Amino acid sequence: MMAAEAQATRGRGDAPLPPEPILRLRNIHKSFGSHEALRGVDLDIRPGECLGLIGDNAAGKSTLSKVISGTYIPDVGEIELNGRAVRFSTPSEARDLNIEMVYQDLSLCDHVDVVGNLFLGRELKRGPFLDQKRMLAQAETMLAALEIRIPRLTAKVEKLSGGQRQAIAIARAASFEPKILLMDEPTSALAVAEVEAVLGLINRVKARGVAVVLVTHRMQDLFRVCDRVAVMYEGTKVAERAIGETDLQELVDLIVGKGGH
Amino acid sequence: MASYTERQAGSRLADYLSERAQVLSIALFFAICILFFSATTTTFLTTGNLLNVVRQAAPILIVAVAMTLVITTAGIDLSVGSLVALINALAAILMAAGLPWPVVVVLMLVAGGLIGGVQGWFISYQGIPAFIVTLAGLSILRGFALLLTEGYSIPIRDAAGFFWLGRGEVLGFPVPALLAILVAILGFIVMLHTQYGRQVVAVGSNMEAARRVGMPAKRVLASVYVVSGVASAIAGMLIAARLGSGSSNAAQGFELQVIAAVVLGGTSLMGGRASMTGTVLGTMTIAVIGNGLILMHISPFFTQIVTGTIILVAIWMNTRLFDRNWRFARRKPS
Numbered sequence A: 001m002m003a004a005e006a007q008a009t010r011g012r013g014d015a016p017l018p019p020e021p022i023l024r025l026r027n028i029h030k031s032f033g034s035h036e037a038l039r040g041v042d043l044d045i046r047p048g049e050c051l052g053l054i055g056d057n058a059a060g061k062s063t064l065s066k067v068i069s070g071t072y073i074p075d076v077g078e079i080e081l082n083g084r085a086v087r088f089s090t091p092s093e094a095r096d097l098n099i100e101m102v103y104q105d106l107s108l109c110d111h112v113d114v115v116g117n118l119f120l121g122r123e124l125k126r127g128p129f130l131d132q133k134r135m136l137a138q139a140e141t142m143l144a145a146l147e148i149r150i151p152r153l154t155a156k157v158e159k160l161s162g163g164q165r166q167a168i169a170i171a172r173a174a175s176f177e178p179k180i181l182l183m184d185e186p187t188s189a190l191a192v193a194e195v196e197a198v199l200g201l202i203n204r205v206k207a208r209g210v211a212v213v214l215v216t217h218r219m220q221d222l223f224r225v226c227d228r229v230a231v232m233y234e235g236t237k238v239a240e241r242a243i244g245e246t247d248l249q250e251l252v253d254l255i256v257g258k259g260g261h
Numbered sequence B: 001m002a003s004y005t006e007r008q009a010g011s012r013l014a015d016y017l018s019e020r021a022q023v024l025s026i027a028l029f030f031a032i033c034i035l036f037f038s039a040t041t042t043t044f045l046t047t048g049n050l051l052n053v054v055r056q057a058a059p060i061l062i063v064a065v066a067m068t069l070v071i072t073t074a075g076i077d078l079s080v081g082s083l084v085a086l087i088n089a090l091a092a093i094l095m096a097a098g099l100p101w102p103v104v105v106v107l108m109l110v111a112g113g114l115i116g117g118v119q120g121w122f123i124s125y126q127g128i129p130a131f132i133v134t135l136a137g138l139s140i141l142r143g144f145a146l147l148l149t150e151g152y153s154i155p156i157r158d159a160a161g162f163f164w165l166g167r168g169e170v171l172g173f174p175v176p177a178l179l180a181i182l183v184a185i186l187g188f189i190v191m192l193h194t195q196y197g198r199q200v201v202a203v204g205s206n207m208e209a210a211r212r213v214g215m216p217a218k219r220v221l222a223s224v225y226v227v228s229g230v231a232s233a234i235a236g237m238l239i240a241a242r243l244g245s246g247s248s249n250a251a252q253g254f255e256l257q258v259i260a261a262v263v264l265g266g267t268s269l270m271g272g273r274a275s276m277t278g279t280v281l282g283t284m285t286i287a288v289i290g291n292g293l294i295l296m297h298i299s300p301f302f303t304q305i306v307t308g309t310i311i312l313v314a315i316w317m318n319t320r321l322f323d324r325n326w327r328f329a330r331r332k333p334s
């Protein structure tokens, strides 16, 4: 616990030597038709660190995180994981390397129950059959760890509220020992207590050495959990700041493009 | 000071009923059909006739189970009737050519799977709508059946074991009906209790989400057409075994009966929502109506009109009467 807090506050005070990046992106380009969503982005992601990714709507934050999670294949550019060049051709390859993502659109299956969604893609089995009992029991612990309350875990996800759905997507990404956890606006639909729980979660997984990327429009959250902030503008990264060396006003100016670039 | 109270948990029974409203309503409709034909005909409720109904329903049920998987992925397979006819004719031709019947059975199952696989490849890997691919299949496969038989019916001789599949009885119960029940139970287990069933639902519910969590989404999508191909092959052989011949004119309008049965059972054409129990009830309802109308001496052509009407009404009920959660939609006060 002490170590966790010590580590969580690191990066704000006297900057220690930054650890080697676990993931290194170089010159990432991605176009959709004629539209250049990403125009050459460099980014380092370090273990035990939370990187805030901010920028205007359509700046390319989601596209960049999806490149990292293997959902999109970049047109140009290199990705290095632990110093080795990798190329994900499907999200499952990234997932196999412990890269997990909370998608902005959540990516839940409405017609599958809460338990099924938490274990989607890695169902527990007993012989040829789904082990529903064990999945239900583990789902309860997963949700309890995040202080998420959902009355009936066998209810179909379509019957849940927006915030409950978001909580499930977060629990799914965070519960299977990720090494890199990408969260694309994970708190946009959450109430006060639930946001606190997610911020607490980020600090906890950071303390375990997980690299977190947090895309958010809630500036106040950045200062609570992030160690660095990268600002995107029209498909490029325009600035990167250690959290201790910046303030709200500067970040806002950088987002809207008054940062003197 | 306002006092904080916890919301009461809804009653388990109410949850259960609202989740199964669709199946319960088709069960009710089925019961009404049975009561109606029992009252209006003297022969409907005899053991002989009921066994006849289940024997007739067997091929429909077998393909309807597979069609439930297809429709759960938000797809459709219009080619099943033509594939049944092709397999039906091909099996007769091969047996007439002297191949032993067990070999023919295996060959036909493989052929059905392959044909389904080709259609699945076009749908899943080439992104052509299932409706188009299987509509083409409907035409092509029936055409091949006509070409092979030149329109004649081909008799099957000296294959007692094969005939047993279509006409035999075990403890007084027709073999094809037993097979169909086995297939339905298998479908039920696969859908609810296996990873493959979960993948089928996930792909139908949210294909991109299934891909993102690492499911082989395209392979799963293609595979349901293999399943419906194999099921059609079984149905085609059961029909050949019952009639003792193969004909390119077998199973006319079969695809409509199958789709009607599945949709009537509450499986959503939009994908993601499946009900195997509903499919069984829907199939039996279609079979009972077909049988009852004949017993009432109503023109057999009328059955087609009824089947079509059932499809329309069932889909209308699915989309209008039941809301997203299969509850009866209440008008919200505006």
Ligand SMILES: Nc1ncnc2c1ncn2[C@@H]1O[C@H](COP(=O)(O)OP(=O)(O)OP(=O)(O)O)[C@@H](O)[C@H]1O
Binding pocket: A032, A035, A036, A037, A055, A056, A057, A058, A059, A060, A061, A062, A063, A064, A104
């Ligand atoms: N699948 C796609 N097809 C076509 N264009 C896309 C696609 N995904 C993203 N884009 C485009 O790429 C640009 C960047 O989109 P992206 O979703 O990355 O923005 P964002 O920074 O996440 O914005 P927001 O804050 O609104 O979520 C946008 O102009 C968008 O229209």
Ligand SMILES: [Mg+2]
Binding pocket: A061, A062, A063, A104, A184
């Ligand atoms: Mg976004």
